[in-house]
Amino acid sequence: MKLLYFRTNNFLKLGIQTDHGIFDVDHYQQDQHGIFYSEKNIGLDDLSDLQAMLDKAGNDSRYLVNESGLTFGPCVRRPTKIICIGLNYRKHALESGMAIPTIPVVFTKYSNTLVDFGKDVVLGQVGKEFDYEVELGFVIGKIAKNISRENALDYVLGYCVANDLSCRDLQFRTSQWLMGKSLDHFLPLGKHLVTKDEIADPQDLFLQCKVNGEIRQQSTTADMIFSIAEIIEDLTRHFTLEPGDLILTGTPEGVAMGMPDKPWLKPGDIVEVAIEKLGSTINTMA
Secondary structure: EEEEEEEEEEEEEEEEEOOOOOEEEEHHHHHHHOOOOOOOOOHHHHHHHHHHHHHHOOOOOEEEEEOOOOOOOOOOOOOEEEEEOOEEEEHHHHOOOOOOOOOOOOEEOOHHOOOOOOOEOOOOOOOOEEEEEEEEEEEEOOEEEOOOOOOHHHEEEEEEEEOOOOEEEHHHOOOHHHHHHHHOOOOOOOOOOEEHHHHHHHOOOOOEEOOOEEEEEEEHHEOOOOOOHHHHHHOOOOHOOOOOOOOEEEOOOOOOOOOOOOEEOOOOOEEEEOOOOOOEEEEEEE
């Protein structure tokens, strides 16, 4: 199942991608006097109900929205937490001049970094060294605390493509990375959150980043230092994860920071990040 959000009168509504158009979940629920899923974080327990709606009314034209002209929001509407894992690809750590981590490097972004799908990203005036990072994101589907890696994927709702945009001069002006990671709209996501049943192995996905059509990053999630299961195990030893929490899993080598000529992003640059089976997002820097 491919979940998404689209705007109607500036309100984000939950939709499901089908071969016939976007299934408007709230419109269907309104007719059925059911709960509005757009007002809550979707969890694993909701998937069977959503599938039942599709099976019953997924081809009913009353509940299908034409994709043309729609404005799509971020595929994760309101994450309680946005947690990022840094330096999680060996070659990226080396190109960054940093030691290979022996435990996950954890930092955060905030909801101000989310941006509508495909929207321009304003780089702003407070930094100069703007960089791209293609990353696999995943969303938690049920409350998780003290979870073993063997069972960790049972807590995943789905996966998405993400661009962890960074401003390196702000990132490294102190020992804390926050300022370089949490500028407004510095986390473009793909259109869809793809539920985990459609991804056989999240550690075997091809990912790529292009800037103005030139390939800058190209790798697979098999090269992660810490797998998704290991990340969940480590995080839930320390705090509880909840439905809707978004976790980014790191980026492979090829970022501008690691290149000799440091080709920082500038206004007018077009950045495309893509992951096999999850789609892509293309954003123009402004």
